[in-house]
Amino acid sequence: MNDCAGKPIDRAEQAGAINKAVGETVNMARENNTTVAFTTYDMDETLERLMLPKDVLLPIIQKFVDEYAIIDTQLNALCADEAFPEAASLAHSIKGVAGSLGANELSELASTLERMLNNKEEGDLDKTLAAFSRELAGTIAGMSAGLVKSNS
Secondary structure (H helix, E strand, O other): OOOOOOOOOOHHHHHHHHHHHHOOOOOOOOOOOOOOOOOOOOHHHHHHHHOOOHHHHHHHHHHHHHHHOOHHHHHHHHHHOOOHHHHHHHHHHHHHHHHHOOOHHHHHHHHHHHHHHHOOOOOOHHHHHHHHHHHHHHHHHHHHHHHHHHHO
C-alpha cells in the first residue's frame, strides 16, 4: 500500500492518493448527465464528492447491495444471541462504507447502533434496529433502482 484516503472519502484527498500511487495526474472529473433518482440515495452527490465516473461507481454500489442487503438480519440475530461485540463490529463496518457512498442516514444509524452495542445500551436497541432495517431497505431499494436504470 502506497497511500490511503480516510472515510468518508474526500474527493481531493482521494485524487491525491491515486495520483501519488500511479505517479501521474489522473483526471477524475465528474461525468455529465449522470442524474439517477434514488429513494434514499443521491447518486449525483456521491459522484460529485468522490469524483468518480459512473462506470466506476456502479460496481461499487452493486458490491454494497450484494454484501449488505441482509446485514440487518445478521445484526438482529447477533443481538438476539447477545453477541454484542460481533454486532458492534458489523455495525461499524457498514457505518464507514455507507458514509463513503453517501448513504448518510444509514451511516448515522449504524453509528448509533455501534455505540449502543459497545455500551450495552439495550433500552432502545429494538427500536434502533427497526429504524436501521427500514433505512437499509430504502437505501438498497434506491441503489438497486439506480443500478437497473443505469444498465438499461
